[in-house]
Amino acid sequence: MRLITVAGPPSSGKTSVIIKAAEALRGEGVTVGVIKFDCLSTGDQVLYERRGIAAKTGLSGNLCPDHFFVSNIQECLQWGEQSGFDLLISESAGLCNRCAPHIKDVCAVCVIDNLSGVETPRKIGPMLKMADIVVVTKGDIVSQAEREVFAYRVRQVNPGAVIINVNGLTGQGGYELGRLLSAAEETVSLTGRLLRFTMPAALCSYCLGQRKIGSDYQMGNVRKMDFS
Amino acid sequence: METDRDTPPYSAMPSEELLRKHPYAEDFFTSLGLALPPPGESVGAYFGRITADTLEDLGVERHELGERFDAFMALLASLQEKRTGPAIDSITIQGGVDKSGAAEGFALTVAPGEVVSIVGPTGSGKSRFLADIEWMAQGDTPTKRRVLINGAVPDPSRRFSLEYKLVAQLSQNMNFVMDLSVEEFIAMHAESRMVNDVAGITRTIIAKANELAGEQFSSQTPVTALSGGQSRALMIADTSCLSTSPIVLIDEIENAGIDRKRAVRTLVDERKIVLMATHDPILALMGDRRLVFKNGGVRAVIATTPAERANMAAFEEMDARLTAVRNALRNGEQIDHI
Incomplete structure (x- = not known):
């Protein structure tokens, strides 16, 4: 089975893109399963199942979503193997623009949309910078000039990635993305594999449930802004 | 096309020499939010002394910084080379099958400066056709x-390269999402295309766009305040001057506020291959040929006949009369007599 990690800012079109690619792959006889990672609630499992794509949901609740992802991905892989998928896609939102679920030697996709503005590629961390494939969406509603500037800015921060435009509504590009995904490497086990980048340093008093504001209540890994 | 001129590698070059020879290298540092390396220091040495904390914040590892920098410089070089590199003389599309599996049985070769119209109902396969060209389908x-x-199978690596993108699309429902003046907007595009004379080309594009637009706009007009016709005119002028894609797809040019024929001519003059999805008789007949789509396939390739061309005059006359009435309405006149 091939595992693909898909990440991207909220509402960038991840689910639509995955659905279009999965439908194109189904036409080629490839079965796809999806694990949707989210924080509070998601209706995406229903969206997938309505289109005949097997899906499972993992809600991180009050845990850091990316830590939750890493703690569960090996079990997800087992579920995918047992279900007999050819391709298992994990979908997660990059909520702090800092983390990435991308794993070394596992095909990593970042979905990012033209509407988010040309400064956005610079603001997104390893989720974009360390992706193998960058899918750019919502190209149909912005001007050609903005599409070109946006693609250039993406290439600036990730010169090595394959950049592909996919229209989540019409499906244009979905077939081509499917071809790229089905050429990914097989993943047998994740135990011992490495994340492409460290999760952010945490462990301050607020991680442990502190709610009061003020220096007296701040312990552990605390960093102060420089106002000088 | 590599020359020995730029060896030793970029990362070993003193920063002032690097920035003098390749001013756009500065973008690499700004895009990461890093200060420029001080004069005298090489990029490699500079990366070597960036603190672990900063690397952690940037979301990259030290060895990757160097690799990324090299890849970035290679991207710049290829973008610049493309601007002056060998041109595309022809693009050939060989027919496949329609949705029912029936052979299309056509081969279409188009050369720069040609106009091809695309006709057919919604869902007849026009988008797939363009996607095939973009993907360089094999x-x-x-x-x-x-x-x-x-005439030859293109190098597969071109599929995803920014500088060899085959199709620029000017779609009907496009918006500007950036809140910039026309001048800032075009300059930003020109910079991403590594143009040397950014100010000069920006002026040219704005002047060209004003020739096409019915109502004039200035370089200081915010792009979001442009009318539909002015936006179209600006994007046509911009694409003709800045886009490196040999094919420009236009999906219908609405009648409002733009000289349609001149707009197409502007692209043809810049040696673009113009594909136009349109059912406007004046535009459709400007094409040398038109592709008829049905059931996901190209059903026919019709060459515009001399008789059809001759009818253009009649259509233009009708169009001119309608335009006159439209202008009369706009100016608050009575239209009792036409």
Whole structure:
């Protein structure tokens, strides 16, 4: 089975893109399963199942979503193997623009949309910078000039990635993305594999449930802004 | 096309020399939010002394910084080379099959400066056709079409390269999402295309766009305040001057506020291959040929006949009369007599 990690800012079109690619792959006889990672609630499992794509949901609740992802991905892989998928896609939102679920030697996709503005590629961390494939969406509603500037800015921060435009509504590009995904490497086990980048340093008093504001209540890994 | 001129590698070059020879290298540092390396220091040495904390914040590892920098410089070089590099003489699309699996049985070769119209109902396969061209399909898409550049199978690595993107699309429902003046907007595009004379080309584009637009706008007008016709005019002028894509797809040019024929001419003059999805008789007949789509395939390739061309005059006359009435309405006149 091939595992693909898909990440991207909220509402960038991840689910639509995955659905279009999965439908194109189904036409080629490839079965796809999806694990949707989210924080509070998601209706995406229903969206997938309505289109005949097997899906499972993992809600991180009050845990850091990316830590939750890493703690569960090996079990997800087992579920995918047992279900007999050819391709298992994990979908997660990059909520702090800092983390990435991308794993070394596992095909990593970042979905990012033209509407988010040309400064956005610079603001997104390893989720974009360390992706193998960058899918750019919502190209149909912005001007050609903005599409070109946006693609250039993406290439600036990730010169090595394959950049592909996919229209989540019409499906244009979905077939081509499917071809790229089905050429990914097989993943047998994740135990011992490495994340492409460290999760952010945490462990301050607020991680442990502190709610009061003020220096007296701040312990552990605390960093102060420089106002000088 | 590599020359020895730029060896030793970029990362070993003193920063002031690097920035003098390749001013756009500065973008690498700004895009990461890093200060420029001080004069005298090489990029490699600079990366070597960036603190672990900063690397952690940047979301990259030290060895990757160097690799990324090299890849970035290679991207710049290829973008610049493309601007002056060998041109595309022809693009050939060889037919595959339609949705029912029936052979299309056509081969279309288009050269720069040609106009081809695309006609057919919604869902007849026009988008797939463009996607095939963009993907440089080699029998590996549902239509099984093949695309040749200058009569030969293109290098597969070109599929995803920014500088060899085959199609620029000027779609009907496009918006500007950036809140910039026209001048800032075009300059930003020109910079991403590594143009040397950014100010000069920006002026040219704005002047060209004003020739096409019915109502004039200035370089200081915010792009979001442009009318539909002015936006179209600006994007046509911009694409004709800045885009490196040999094919420009226009999906219908609405009648409002833009000289349609001149707009197409502007692209033709810049040696673009113009594909136009339109059912406007004046535009459709400007095409040398038109592709008729049905059931996911190209059903026919019709060459515009001399008789059709002759009818253009009649259509233009009708169009001029309608335009006159429209202008009369705009000016608050009575239209009792036409």
